Amino acid sequence: MKIHERVELVLIPCLVAGVYILGQLLPYQLDIGWSFALAALILLVQGFFRDLYLLYRQRTVERDAPKKRMKCMCLESTLGMFGIGLGIFLTLLLPDYSFPISRWGWSLLVGAVMVFGFLTKDIVITWNPFGIRRDPDHMNIVFTLR
Numbered sequence: 001m002k003i004h005e006r007v008e009l010v011l012i013p014c015l016v017a018g019v020y021i022l023g024q025l026l027p028y029q030l031d032i033g034w035s036f037a038l039a040a041l042i043l044l045v046q047g048f049f050r051d052l053y054l055l056y057r058q059r060t061v062e063r064d065a066p067k068k069r070m071k072c073m074c075l076e077s078t079l080g081m082f083g084i085g086l087g088i089f090l091t092l093l094l095p096d097y098s099f100p101i102s103r104w105g106w107s108l109l110v111g112a113v114m115v116f117g118f119l120t121k122d123i124v125i126t127w128n129p130f131g132i133r134r135d136p137d138h139m140n141i142v143f144t145l146r
Contacts, residue, residue, distance in 0.1 A: 004053055008118060016111040023103025030101045033091030039113045040083025046117045047076045075123040075132065 019026075030038075101109070122136040 004050075004057075005118075008050065012111065012114045012118065015114065016107045019110045020103050020107040023106045026101075026103070026106050028100060028102070029098045031091060031098045032094055033087045033089070035087070035099075035109070036090060037084050037087025039109060040080045040087060042110060042113045043076060043083065043117045044080035046114055047074070047080065047121065050121060071127040072124040073127075075120050075125055076117055078125060079120070 122134050123132060124135050125132055
């Protein structure tokens with residue numbers, strides 16, 4: 001396990017504890033659509049900060065290896081964008097459907113999404129041939145649609 005992965009694993013419970021501490025400031029009711037959109041946004045933000053670090057590290061370490069070309073997309077980003085779309089759709093479809101959520105619920109939501117993001121960070125969906133594969137270095141892949 002690389003050092004940045006260890007740091008991320010330490011930050012997850014710290015952020016969950018922070019959400020619990022600040023949970024009294026969060027709403028006590030959450031719309032079903034907003035819950036999907038919020039979970040997807042957490043997933044995307046986590047991936048964004050991870051990618052920023054990896055881009056910084058890639059910039060400081062010279063890489064002369066040629067980049068691979070693949071018809072694929074990062075699973076984490078795909079699920080994040082799909083989740084935001086689903087959240088918007090559900091908010092428009094079921095505007096009055098909400099559920100109660102406590103500080104523990106907020107903490108569980110954030111923790112579960114972040115652990116899921118950590119576990120799926122190296123997975124990509126390939127289009128041709130269609131499949132799911134693990135590629136821990138997919139920052140060096142040029143994603144193509146054709």
